Amino acid sequence: MRILRYILRRLLYVLPVLLGVTILVFFISHAIPGDPAQMIAGPKASRQAVEEIRRSHGLDKPLPIQYLRFVSGLVQGDLGRSIRNHRPVVEDLKDFLPATLELTLAAMILCLGVGIPLGILAAVKRNKLTDHLTRVFSVFGVSTPVFWLGLMLLLLFYRNLGWLPGSGRLDIMVQPPPQFTGMYTLDALLAGQWATFANALWHIILPAFCLSYVYLAIITRIVRSSMIGVLGQDFITTARANGLSEAIIVLKHAFKNSLIPTVTITGLSFGELMGGAILTETIFAWPGMGKYVVDSVNYLDFPGIMGFTLMVSLVYVLVNLTVDVIYAFLNPTIRY
Amino acid sequence: MLDYGKTLLSIRDLSVRFATYQGLARVLEKVCLDIKSGEILGLVGETGCGKSVLARSVLRIIPSPPGKIAAGTISYQGEDLLQISETRMRQVRGNRISMIFQEPMSSLNPVFSVGNQMREVIRLHQQVSKKEATRIALDMLRQVQMPDPAAVLGKFPHELSGGMRQRVMIAMELSCGPDLLLADEPTTALDVTVQGQVLAILRRLAGEKGVSVLFITHDMGVVAQICDRVAVMYAGQMVEVAEVKELFSAPAHPYTRGLISAIPGAEGEKGAEHLYSIPGVVPGLIDPPEGCRYHPRCEKKRAVCTEQTPVMVKLHADHDVACHCCGPSREEGRP
Amino acid sequence: MDAAFTSRHPRLRELLLTLKILSRNPSAVAGALIIGIMAFMGFSADLLAPFDPIRINLSERLNPPGWGHLFGTDEMGRDILSRVMHGARISLRIGFMVVAAAGMTGSFIGAAAGFLGGRIDNLIMRVMDVVLSFPPLVLAMALAAAMGPSLNNAIMAVAFVMVPKFARIVRGEALAVKEMPYIAAARVSGAKNFWIIFNHILPNCMNSVVVLATLTLGETILIAASLSFIGLGAQPPAPEWGAMISVGRKFVMDQWWYATFPGLFILFTVIGFNILGDALRDVLDPRIRR
Numbered sequence: 001m002r003i004l005r006y007i008l009r010r011l012l013y014v015l016p017v018l019l020g021v022t023i024l025v026f027f028i029s030h031a032i033p034g035d036p037a038q039m040i041a042g043p044k045a046s047r048q049a050v051e052e053i054r055r056s057h058g059l060d061k062p063l064p065i066q067y068l069r070f071v072s073g074l075v076q077g078d079l080g081r082s083i084r085n086h087r088p089v090v091e092d093l094k095d096f097l098p099a100t101l102e103l104t105l106a107a108m109i110l111c112l113g114v115g116i117p118l119g120i121l122a123a124v125k126r127n128k129l130t131d132h133l134t135r136v137f138s139v140f141g142v143s144t145p146v147f148w149l150g151l152m153l154l155l156l157f158y159r160n161l162g163w164l165p166g167s168g169r170l171d172i173m174v175q176p177p178p179q180f181t182g183m184y185t186l187d188a189l190l191a192g193q194w195a196t197f198a199n200a201l202w203h204i205i206l207p208a209f210c211l212s213y214v215y216l217a218i219i220t221r222i223v224r225s226s227m228i229g230v231l232g233q234d235f236i237t238t239a240r241a242n243g244l245s246e247a248i249i250v251l252k253h254a255f256k257n258s259l260i261p262t263v264t265i266t267g268l269s270f271g272e273l274m275g276g277a278i279l280t281e282t283i284f285a286w287p288g289m290g291k292y293v294v295d296s297v298n299y300l301d302f303p304g305i306m307g308f309t310l311m312v313s314l315v316y317v318l319v320n321l322t323v324d325v326i327y328a329f330l331n332p333t334i335r336y
Numbered sequence: 337m338l339d340y341g342k343t344l345l346s347i348r349d350l351s352v353r354f355a356t357y358q359g360l361a362r363v364l365e366k367v368c369l370d371i372k373s374g375e376i377l378g379l380v381g382e383t384g385c386g387k388s389v390l391a392r393s394v395l396r397i398i399p400s401p402p403g404k405i406a407a408g409t410i411s412y413q414g415e416d417l418l419q420i421s422e423t424r425m426r427q428v429r430g431n432r433i434s435m436i437f438q439e440p441m442s443s444l445n446p447v448f449s450v451g452n453q454m455r456e457v458i459r460l461h462q463q464v465s466k467k468e469a470t471r472i473a474l475d476m477l478r479q480v481q482m483p484d485p486a487a488v489l490g491k492f493p494h495e496l497s498g499g500m501r502q503r504v505m506i507a508m509e510l511s512c513g514p515d516l517l518l519a520d521e522p523t524t525a526l527d528v529t530v531q532g533q534v535l536a537i538l539r540r541l542a543g544e545k546g547v548s549v550l551f552i553t554h555d556m557g558v559v560a561q562i563c564d565r566v567a568v569m570y571a572g573q574m575v576e577v578a579e580v581k582e583l584f585s586a587p588a589h590p591y592t593r594g595l596i597s598a599i600p601g602a603e604g605e606k607g608a609e610h611l612y613s614i615p616g617v618v619p620g621l622i623d624p625p626e627g628c629r630y631h632p633r634c635e636k637k638r639a640v641c642t643e644q645t646p647v648m649v650k651l652h653a654d655h656d657v658a659c660h661c662c663g664p665s666r667e668e669g670r671p
Numbered sequence: 672m673d674a675a676f677t678s679r680h681p682r683l684r685e686l687l688l689t690l691k692i693l694s695r696n697p698s699a700v701a702g703a704l705i706i707g708i709m710a711f712m713g714f715s716a717d718l719l720a721p722f723d724p725i726r727i728n729l730s731e732r733l734n735p736p737g738w739g740h741l742f743g744t745d746e747m748g749r750d751i752l753s754r755v756m757h758g759a760r761i762s763l764r765i766g767f768m769v770v771a772a773a774g775m776t777g778s779f780i781g782a783a784a785g786f787l788g789g790r791i792d793n794l795i796m797r798v799m800d801v802v803l804s805f806p807p808l809v810l811a812m813a814l815a816a817a818m819g820p821s822l823n824n825a826i827m828a829v830a831f832v833m834v835p836k837f838a839r840i841v842r843g844e845a846l847a848v849k850e851m852p853y854i855a856a857a858r859v860s861g862a863k864n865f866w867i868i869f870n871h872i873l874p875n876c877m878n879s880v881v882v883l884a885t886l887t888l889g890e891t892i893l894i895a896a897s898l899s900f901i902g903l904g905a906q907p908p909a910p911e912w913g914a915m916i917s918v919g920r921k922f923v924m925d926q927w928w929y930a931t932f933p934g935l936f937i938l939f940t941v942i943g944f945n946i947l948g949d950a951l952r953d954v955l956d957p958r959i960r961r
Contacts, residue, residue: 029817143938148934271807283920294901
């Protein structure tokens with residue numbers, strides 16, 4: 001009940017933020033550049049064509065009216081049409097979303113699966129060799145340019161060692177599995193196509209690792225520092241005095257407490273993951289939204305760029321909303 | 337209560353060191369202490385004199401590093417607790433010997449419910465079902481006079497007041513029927529009225545269950561209220577151990593005398609406005625004074641005090657003291 | 672500097688003390704050393720660089736690293752070492768410009784929000800929340816794309832994205848400082864809000880701002896390089912590291928050195944700022960000092 005009230009309050013708080021997000025995107029696309037009509041028409045369009053677009057898009061109206069049109073379009077799922085292929089941007093994003101989702105989820109699993117144990121290990125072995133190595137590992141993580149890391153991974157594992165494929169989601173000869181979620185690994189599993197699953201997994205390893213590294217470093221750091229904080233608390237001494245084993249103290253009593261800050265950071269850093277996806281997808285020719293937006297940038301396809309921006313921001317806000325809800329379940333001392 | 341039982345736990349020559357940035361701190365120096373069955377033994381001394389470290393050493397839960405038990409024995413039921421394996425030690429902790437702490441605010445894990453934490457301890461040491469563990473927990477909460485114990489089981493620590501939390505701690509630590517309870521200033525952080533209630537509960541339960549209690553405090557008033565015997569520590573050394581009435585009426589060690597004179601409104605003479613305080617400050621433990629660590633502040637200091645560490649000697653049946661100037665040998669000692 | 676002088680200037684004394692503590696911290700020294708080397712290389716690139724970073728020399732295209740060209744050459748025969756050295760100047764300039772702009776704007780906004788409180792605070796912080804609901808690289812990309820691909824636009828875009836970071840932290844401190852008795856005293860003696868913000872609130876936030884600025888410098892260099900990589904920052908033939916990697920990417924399978932060296936320079940510069948920032952935080956941040 002209390003949690004329900006908390007979630008409701010968070011939802012109410014999200015609404016004005018989302019409104020603000022639309023205003024900001026509107027300003028970026030309508031107010032900053034010299035001429036939005038020229039933008040939509042493309043750099044090579046004739047003056048007449050530009051004027052035509054200005055009228056048909058209502059760009060000759062005052063800004064507030066334009067904004068209302070923009071928002072009412074959004075509500076109906078209209079993000080405008082791509083300049084490149086003249087398709088609705090929403091359709092494009094829909095096509096590219098599953099690949100991005102698959103990649104970010106894989107990276108996320110990698111991050112949490114490796115980052116949490118590593119952070120705990122570093123906290124328990126504080127100031128020992130393991131801890132120092134973990135620190136070096138995470139400093140490199142937050143300092144490495146993702147796109148360069150991707151290139152280096154390609155050079156090593158694809159070009160020199162030949163262990164892993166260098167681009168795409170499947171080998172050219174392999175048929176995509178029947179579309180269900182759009183995530184090839186999952187779809188292949190659902191359809192029971194083991195060979196396809198193995199192939200898709202094979203392809204996702206390098207990009208997922210590349211994408212996860214920065215994020216991994218952040219998670220490792222926060223788990224380590226919050227575990228160190230928790231392990232110094234009085235209730236840990238109580239647990240020891242009660243005869244609990246060190247493993248239970250660390251993995252149950254301390255870890256559940258350190259999850260609280262970890263979960264928050266996981267949500268906030270999700271932005272890094274989505275920013276990283278743009279670069280990773282470009283490097284590994286991964287046909288997702290990130291590659292789509294970079295192609296849009298190269299084409300100066302503004303509806304594409306803005307649609308992507310809006311979409312990503314929406315996902316980001318929703319992820320953080322979810323994180324806040326999880327936080328409420330984890331932290332009984334939260335005030336409603 | 338005054339028929340002393342036999343010795344339950346015996347600490348001999350316990351020395352503990354802490355590595356600090358400034359150097360090695362000699363936090364406990366050859367401390368000896370016996371705890372008898374069924375008694376409440378007060379352990380008093382100023383902050384930082386090593387009371388808590390002594391109690392934690394019994395359970396081997398001093399933070400290590402930096403702490404290290406350098407020497408000594410702690411015998412309990414024919415075993416030396418300092419020699420047994422960690423696995424064996426875990427069976428003692430919370431089961432045969434348990435401990436409650438000063439801070440009721442932070443001694444319970446904030447993310448688990450009271451019932452969850454109590455059941456965990458009960459089931460760790462007793463082979464019982466979850467249901468049975470809940471029954472034991474409820475029963476214990478009733479015994480510490482917790483209002484509405486069933487509801488408390490489902491609550492999280494932050495939903496309880498300090499006094500209630502400390503009762504939960506007492507209930508939890510007594511739930512496995514220990515022989516000895518180490519109570520590290522369990523009432524210091526509580527309001528005065530609540531303090532009285534918690535003390536009464538502790539005293540009654542200890543009597544009923546025949547649990548020995550090592551009651552750490554720096555409040556001489558509390559000592560007078562609930563303890564059978566008192567041990568006085570100063571700067572990592574044990575200076576005096578006596579039956580409680582004896583200690584208050586005839587303190588032997590100069591430090592103990594100072595402590596008792598420093599109690600507001602203590603026995604007698606001086607006016608209420610005049611509060612006695614012991615001159616000087618507690619010495620650092622990294623480079624403590626040679627010999628008797630109290631000598632820089634002692635009014636009766638003699639040459640021998642600065643050279644030799646005094647050993648504990650029997651003054652009479654229930655009164656031991658470690659002092660060159662007030663032991664039974666003092667007559668012979670005089671030139 | 673003699674003791675009498677420093678005792679008359681408490682802030683200077685504090686600064687000297689901080690520097691002394693930092694000089695004993697190995698990661699602070701390492702970080703400062705890396706940044707120092709990069710800065711030295713960048714600013715004396717004109718003198719030190721063995722070749723012209725821009726001039727095309729088609730007879731030396733894509734030479735592997737060797738004695739003539741330590742880091743090899745690119746597809747126009749330009750010396751990669753020389754380009755990377757000049758790139759240090761560009762990247763550091765981007766970093767400092769962004770952090771100076773975002774730091775000053777953000778600090779002022781945060782101080783005003785925290786100090787004035789009420790509706791203004793609420794409004795300002797909601798606006799900051801909106802900016803923070805975009806992943807930094809995504810928002811910077813959208814802004815840079817809207818303003819048109821150029822280095823200066825990229826700098827403005829990244830600065831805009833970084834403003835809320837500073838605003839948030841300064842607001843938090845301003846809220847605390849506001850309750851101090853000397854602020855009430857200043858008010859009673861008739862000080863204007865503006866004056867109080869500049870003379871009391873902002874100086875008190877300096878430590879956390881310096882820590883944040885150092886860490887943000889690293890992040891900024893990464894984001895700016897990323898923008899250049901996707902074609903929105905510095906434009907070729909400017910020897911910007913991200914832009915070099917963007918072109919070098921096409922040659923990565925056969926001319927490994929092209930993309931590798933600029934990336935290593937980004938990596939080390941950012942590591943320098945990150946470990947210096949971490950060390951500064953340990954020394955300066957009161958919340959950790961306590």
